[in-house]
Amino acid sequence: MTDEVKGEADEPGWEVDPDDEWGVAVIATVGRQLKLRREAVGMKAGDFAKAVGYGEDMVYKIEGGKRIPRPEYLDKADRVLRAGGLISAMKEDVAKVRYPKRVRELAKLEAQAVEIGIYESHSINGLLQTPEHARSLFQAMQPPYSPDEVARMVAARTARGSVFERSPAPALSFVQEEAALRRPLGGRMVWRHQLEHLLEVGRLHNVVLQVMPLDCETHSGLVGRIELLKFPDGTAVGRSDGAFNGRPITDPRQLRVLELRYGTIRAQALSPRESLAFIEHLLGEK
Template sequence: MAENDGDGWDAVLEEDEDSGAVARAVSRQIKLWREAAGLKQAELGSALGYGVDMISAVERGKRFPRPEFLAGADELLDAGGKLSAMKKDIAEARYPKKVRDLAKLEDKAVERGAYGDHNIDGLLQTEEYARALFAMRRPAIGEDEIERHVAARMARQEILHRKPPPSLTFVQEEVTLRRPIGGKMVLRRQLEHLLEVGRLRHVTLQVMPTECEEHAGMAGELRVLKFKGGKALGTTDGQLTARLISGPEEVQILELRYGMIRSQALTPRESLAFIEKVLGET
């Protein structure tokens, strides 16, 4: 088996205490099972197709092992399923805390509405579009961190296929359909994906045209989440922070604004036609 490089491994953010605790617990188990089998790090790495530096990083809790690594190590070290059983813990902990928290809220929501003013909403992004977005971050982040964020974003999109499906509404600013993030071909595939998702029965996609004079969303992007029993929450994103809004009066303001934004945007039918037009021009 050829030796793997750094791609496919997820760096552990030291400031994320929850992720760090999971990484340390898993790393100790891997090291104990390796030592019990009488193998050195280099021998385990050679058998699994990884370098000794990568095995060392995993055992020090500096890297999250991929599911295939856990499965291979479990079989090789005769762990009886104990290492493979950690896949779920790793899957939850390997993503940034902000993303994990948002994903938990979205997973419980029966309705989710979002207005996006500078890029396509995360639940609607293609993998290559998301990767291009993270790659242009400044200060620049490493390849491992880019892949970590992309994987987290793609995992959140499971909400699109949840049963029973939640009601999902999106309003996208026209400029987000035209800015060629990642290049024209990436944008074309992104627009095609929008058309596909926009035709799902539980998804409503609308476009806010630039020429619209009345606009209730000038304060920036927002999300509104509603849950069983009538409880609602909102979120807003800034340059470096994301804010969860739970106060009833503030949530009510966001709901009012989002409702007005939807009323000012193109209808769902007009919006799909508009996206098709932009696709034809791209």
């Protein structure tokens, strides 16, 4: 077994979330099918492990539903066990449970939305975070997460960034607080890379990025974060920390309240051009 393959097998973030009942069931079923097919061809776990390039312990973990198999693992198993594509086809189901349930649900909505508007009050929004910044954020939380939990959450947050690669591209708007941009989570290099990433994203043709300055005398977003998503069929969903108990809403009358607040916040923030210039200025300060 090569060091490269061993590293892939031992990579954190591929553990099964015990609180995700559907995810547990899917991974348990995939593991059971892998074991049944291996035994059907008369191959011992040790021999199979060598054939696919993974440790025997990893094979037992996957077959026992304790570990999420990587796509490469399923493809190798399909070839070794001559499954004719049946094992490789499991990749689609496995991909659906790769990330925590809450993140999956949010990512699904983001993937369907044609418009996304977000005001972020305390931190840089997850869609805008670099992996290094996200890791620093999760590592700073209390009580602390385990390294495996951090890796899993960073991978999930990074995967949500695929919204920027969609075609046709959705219309995206963000309002970020100045304080969050000034906080050097993870150290100066991580902070600089995060600001550089914001500049890159903010220059995309379908993205409007604005900064809410600290010296703004009137601020309609002090009650917290706002998120609005609109879909092709004309429906929408919204959520705000300071309205409707923080729960997702779809009622048109309630949505109008959030839309009014978000629109006012955007009007109070720096313009997109001023915001990019402000971020460039922050980068030049250090």
